[in-house]
Structure formats: structure tokens, C-alpha cells
Amino acid sequence: MTAASQVRKHPAKFGFAGRWADLAHSIARSRLAVLGLVLFACILILALTAPWIAPHDPLEQELGETLMPPFWETGGSAKYLLGSDHLGRDILSRLLYGANVSLRVAGFASLFSLIFGVAVGLAAGYAGGWVEAALMRGVDVFLAFPLILLALALAAILGPSITNLIIVMTLTGWMIYARIVRSSVLSIKNQEYIDAARAVGATHARILFRHILPNLVAPALVLFTFGFAQFIILESALSFLGLGVPPPEPTWGRMLYDGRDVLTVAPWVITFPGLAIMVTVLCVNFIGDGLRDALDPRLRRLA
Amino acid sequence: MLLVVSFVVFAMIFLSGDPAVLMLPPEATAEEVASFRHAYGFDDPLLVQYARFLGNALRLDFGRSIRYDEPALGLVLERLPATLQLSIFSVVLAVVIAIPLGMIAALRRNSPIDHAASTLAILGQSMPNYWLGFLLVYAISVKLHLLPTSGGPGLRYVILPGLTIAFALLALITRMTRSSMLEVLGQDYMRTARAKGIRESAVIIRHGLRNALLPVVTLVALQFGYILGGAVVIETIFAWPGLGLLTIQAIYNRDYPLVQAAVLFLATSFVLINLATDISYQYLDPRLRRSNHG
Secondary structure, rough: HHHHHHHOOOOOOOOOHHHHHHHHHHHHHOHHHHHHHHHHHHHHHHEEEEOOOOOOOOOOHHHOOOOOOOOOOOOOOOOOOOEEEOOOOOHHHHHHHHHHHHHHHHHHHHHHHHHHHHHHHHHHHOOOOHHHHHHHHHHHHOOOOOOHHHHHHHHHHHHHOOHHHHHHHHHHHHHHHHHHHHHHHHHHHOHHHHHHHOOOOHHHHHHHHEEEEHHHHHHHHHHHHHHHHHHHHHHHHHHOOOOOOOOOOOOHHHHHHEEEHOOOOHHHHHHHHHHHHHHHHHHHHHHHHHHHHHHHHHHHHHH | HHHHHHHHHHHHHHHHOHHHHOOOOOOOOOHHHHHHHHOOOOOOHHHHHHHHHHHHHHOOOOOOOOOOOEEHHHHHHHHHHHHHHHHHHHHHHHHHHHHHHHEEEEEEEEEEEHHHHHHHHHHHHHHOOOHHHHHHHHHHHHOOOOOOOOOOOHHHHHHHHHHHHOOOOOOHHHHOOOHHHHHOOOOHHHHHHHHOOOHHHHHHHHHHHHHHHHHHHHHHHHHHHHHHHHHHHHHHHOOOHHHHHHHHHHHHOOOOHHHHHHHHHHHHHHHHHHHHHHHHHHHHOOHOOOOOOO
């Protein structure tokens, strides 16, 4: 018996644990989401264990062995399983370390966007009045720039570093949370149970955190997943333009940048990081689709 | 709204540190820095500078590019046709393929075409599109020698970057057409139309497609704004001489007047496109007037 079918026997459990069990059950029904989850877990494990499993130091240059093809092509060797780049660095090792950096950047940026966006949306929706007007104008200003352009301009101003990259991405990612959270709060705020809580003397903080916030978990989680996928692509695009993670730190985008000049002679240098990005984003999107269908089908239009 | 955008663009330059120090070579003397500051007015109070920036911007004067020593706006406008050519080519290409594809996918639900369309949509959403650009360059230019890798303008040059941009767009539009069409197919007026004895093709096209396309039109219009901004990456890969390439080079060269002009121009077009879309959307379908937020 799988965990999912056991959950089915007790679907009416109340409280926190019950809710998560229901969620797990609904996600388990979507084969793609499960596939995404499993693959993503594998990628995460590979990224975290990179220092132990990578065959080479990702920064070590072997200038006598540059642009070696992968082992299955003529001229390739088992020393560089996926070949080497223009400085003779092992692509497999860089891919593993790069996963670590790329996922970390995307993860932190998503987390900070979530926190900041939810805070703004919560404040705007709950406070109303001029606070709401001011905050939502702020959202509009940030939305007035095409995302990549905003990121580009900010990255150019702040200069390339991992911390700055996370700041840039957070600044471009928080608006959607603020919008969704605000509109959710607006619809929740006037419900009877909120009036009831207020009538028995609950403080604003208690109403916000006990009665409103739990309702926002579902949409926020769905947005978080899709945001994470988007950030992986954004990181790679910025690093690719030379405005993301500075060298020599390996990231997937940086590897694509390094490979573009040798495309004609060594296509494998860009093939593997591109594949890594695609597979990871695909997994995260599958998870997001599964979560959305499980949690709140009304969010369908967002993706 | 545009006022605030203009302030952000103006502020960009100051967030990055002393512009005089940034723009001059490191070996510049103190007098050179001072005279540079004076020449560009960087020694005035910020508000005065902003007022001047805004006043000049309203008269469409963004100052002179430091690198090219030409009016910045002129340089931007010079590059605009190339970017427009590329964007329009990709949008048309994407629309021409995606709308019939999405429609067929909706009509023949769960058929091989439907599955192919959803696979395409998922791929387009998950692939970094500049990576696709590289793959296309490698396959079509390097291996098959069919098309040039980069340069332009000209039809032969626009195909590869156009395809690259179109692919991501294609995915989105196909998905949207399909789901919108499915929604429309279940409506009562479709049954009514059939009951009136209208030919099936006319029912689908005149009653179905026309209604299903409303959200698609919005999507395309909104995406058009994103393409203008997103062209930066694609234009870099294909060395397409458009606005995006100009912007990124200006950023690399720390040519701030040019960056400001380009960013302000793109952001303004983006705001105007969104505004036009909002207006046309509400005009096309009054029912959606309220659900348009969020």
C-alpha cells in the first residue's frame, strides 16, 4: 500500500497534519508532479553533494587539455566524462558545482521575493486607504519595466556578485506575490469569521497571522514554485550577459557564456548546462502544475 | 506613472556611485573630474538635476551618448526599426502557427496533435530561449550552412533570431488558445449556433474562435512589450543591430545617458502598450472589466 492510498482512508482529518496529507495525496495523483519531485530531489542531492562526488576541482584548469569532447565521442576520454571547456576545466564537475550556485541563488531570491511580496500585499490589503494606494503604486512602478530590462539595469548598477544577483532578482520578483496576496486579503478581510475574531477582541497581529495568513499559503506556494523556475532562467540569462555571478564561480548561465565563443568547435560546452537548466525548470514546472491543481485550480490563469 | 518611471531611470545613475568617477578613466586628475562634473551638471543639487533631466526628457532630449558623442535618443531611434522588424517577425510567426495549433488541440482533445502541442508548450516554457538560439545556430548555420549565424538587418538574418523568440511565444499562445477554446466550446451559444443548423466550420470559426481569441489578443499584446525588453539577450547572441544590443553595449561601456534613453524608451513603450491593451480589452469584452485585476 502506498502512502497516498493510506491517506485516502482518512481524508477528513482536520488540522495542519491532515491538510498536508491531503495535499500529498492530491499531488501523488499527478504522475508528472511526482516525476518532477523525484527528479528535482535527485538534482538537489547532486548539487548538495557536489564537493564529494565531482571528479575534478571545478576551477582547476588543464590548459593542455582544452575543449576535450565527451567520452563517447572520438577523442574523448574517461577523465572528462562530459568533456572540458576552453580552459580545460571539467564540465561535469562545473555542472555539479554550478547546480549548487544556481539553485542557491534562485532559492534565496524566491524566498526573499515571497517574504517581501507577502508582507507588502498583506499590509496593503489589510490596512487599506493611503497605505494600500502607496504600496500598490510601488508595485505598478516595478511592473512598468519589462522584467529582464529591470534586472539588467539593476545588475549593471549594483555590479556582479552573488549577493547583488539575489537582490536584483528579489526586486524583480516580489510584485506578483504582493498583487495576489493583496487581492486574497481583500476577499478574506470581510468574511464573517474575521468579524467574529475582531468581536472577541483579537489583536491585528493575531488576525493577520492566525486567520488571514494560513489562507494565503496555497497561492503563495504555487507562485513560489513558478517563481523559482523563472529565477533559474533569469539567473542563467543574467550570468550569460556577464551581469550575474562573476567568474570563476561556476553557474549554469556562466557556463553558457563561456561556451558561446567555441560553439562551432565544441558544442558540448553549451549543450550540457542548457540541458541541466531545461530539465530542472521542467521538473519545477511539473511540481508547480501539480501543486496548483491540488491546491487551487482557480490559479490556472497565472502560469 | 511615467513620472515615477522617469525618476527611477534618473536615479539609476546615482545609485551606481559618482558618475564622474565612473565615466572617466581612473588616471583622471581631480581638476578633470571637477570640470567633467561641471560640464555635465553633476555638481548641482539632485532635485535641480532631476528637474533638468525631466525637462529635457519632455523635450525628447536625453543628452549625448558619451561613447558616440551623438544625441542618445537619435541612437535609440536609429536602432528601433531593426528591433521592431525582429519583434514583428517573431510575433507574426508565432501567431500564425500557434493559433491553428491551439485550436486543433482543443477540437481534437487527447489526440496526438493535442499531446504534441502540450509537449511543445511545456518545452517552450522550460527552455532558456537563448540556449535554443545556440542550438539553432549550431544545427542550421554551422552544420547545414543554410543561414548566416549573425548580422543583419535583412530577411536572411532575421529568420534564426525570429524563430528563437517565436518559439517561447508559440508555447504560450498555443496553451492560451487551447484552454480558451475549450472554455468557449462548452458555452451555450455554441449549442444554439449548432441547433440553428449552421455549418460546423462556421460555428467553430465565427462563434468559437472569435470569442476564444479575446484573451489571446491580450496575451500577444502584453508579450509584445516583453519581447522588446527580452530582445536584449537574443540580439546579443545573433549580433542583431537593434535596441537590445545597443542597451547592453551601453551598459558595458557605462554610457549612462544612452542607457537612460534606451531604458526610458523601452519602459515607456511597455507602459503604453499595456495601457492600450487594457483599454482595448475592456472595449472588446466588457464582462471581463472586473476580473482584470490580480
